[in-house]
Amino acid sequence: GLVLLNNPPAGDWRAPPYPFGLVFVATALLVATHLVGYLLVGADAAVTGGHLNALVFSAVVSGVLWWYFRRQGALLDAANERALAAEAHRARYAERISHHQALHDTVLATLTAISGGGVDANTPEMRRRCAREAAYLRRLVEQTDDxxxxxxxxxxxxxxxxxxxxxxxxxxxxxxxxxxxxxxxxxxxxxxxxxxxxxxxxxxxxxxxxxxxxxxxxxxxxxxxxxxxxxxxxxxxxxxxxxxxxxxxxxxxxxxxxxxxxxxxxxxxxxxxxx
CATH class of the missing domain: 3.30.565.10 (Histidine kinase-like ATPase, C-terminal domain)
Structure with a gap:
């Protein structure tokens, strides 16, 4: 994967601002030092102009590529975060369905049997079953809060x-x-x-x-x-x-x-x- 520093937040694909001032100063210094060097050795004007033009062109291309790759990296990071959020949502939904099924098979079944008069709620076995299911509900509440x-x-x-x-x-x-x-x-x-x-x-x-x-x-x-x-x-x-x-x-x-x-x-x- 592409690892970037200072990535933008999820949903914001805009690349960070290009440091135009710093790049301009660095390019100007390079042009000036090359120009002085060519003048000192008496280089031909065409050669001097060609070299300086290539230098400026390289700086411009580097800036464009920098912006492009940072933008693509930001887009990739945002897409990854959206995918992770979607996966977390699916996991929470699957867990919720699992809990619903467990509640249906245990707590709801017990309450339905008691309310319908089909079982005696005062028997030791039924009390133990109710205690187990009450403990399950407490754990479920604790997990939901966390x-x-x-x-x-x-x-x-x-x-x-x-x-x-x-x-x-x-x-x-x-x-x-x-x-x-x-x-x-x-x-x-x-x-x-x-x-x-x-x-x-x-x-x-x-x-x-x-x-x-x-x-x-x-x-x-x-x-x-x-x-x-x-x-x-x-x-x-x-x-x-x-x-x-x-x-x-x-x-x-x-x-x-x-x-x-x-x-x-x-x-x-x-x-x-x-x-």
Whole structure:
């Protein structure tokens, strides 16, 4: 791509003003020094005139080319920004449709069943289902308020949370302005989060996990914490499965995973990208 300094804002294709004064002074100095040189050596008038004419012509052509290329660069930058804005709009629209479908299949279906009297709203299972869907709505509101967030990343992480909730794990999730990450990073990162949540569900001896997503100096930082039984650091027992499912996934995308635990103190898994 063409990289220019001091590019005009999107939608303004006009090239920056040509520095006529500076160019005029520089050209005049060159003409004067050449003229003095030709006079000192007694050059023929035709030769002197031809050389000076070529010098002035070169300055004019350089100015025209400068203006043309700056104008074309400004047009290209404006077109790129419009394309990026259109792509961002399409991504937001796709995310909105995804949320609408999820709301239709979960919250709306639950409310319709309760209002129609088809289910007993006081059963433990229905209360748990309502709690899961209320948590989903809270996360959705938080994501909507965070206009700078990476929608692809948040959608992948939300899928991990909802999958864990569907298996009976309660997840308290908080999203705090995570940085944007490439598409080939978002999905493996979310899968590492999925495994960390599965680890809580299967091994922690607790039904509640805490997920925090934030940015730290341009890095994406996600922590999965539980207050379960924990384990002895360095132990290979317990069927935790963190080595392959979490550490290797993070290394594969240039990230890093840190696991901190102690018996009776729960587990904290911190995922960072880039490393």
């Amino acid at each position: 206009q700078g967030a990476d929608s692809e990343l948040l959608a992948a992480l939300e899928e991990s949370v909802r999958a864990a909730e569907a298996l009976g794990l309660r997840v308290t999730a908080r999203y705090h302005e995570p940085p944007r990450v490439p598409g080939d990073v978002a999905l493996p990162f979310a899968r590492a989060v999925t495994e960390a949540l599965n680890n809580v569900r299967c091994h922690a001896g607790t039904g509640h996990a805490y997920l925090t997503v934030t940015g730290d100096s341009g890095r994406l930082v996600v922590t999965v914490v539980d207050r379960g039984r924990g384990f002895e650091p360095g132990s290979t027992g317990g069927g935790l499965g963190l080595t392959r499912s979490v550490h290797e996934r993070m290394r594969g995308i240039g990230g890093h995973a840190t696991v901190d635990s102690a018996p009776g103190e729960g587990v904290s898994v911190e995922l960072r990208w880039p490393r």
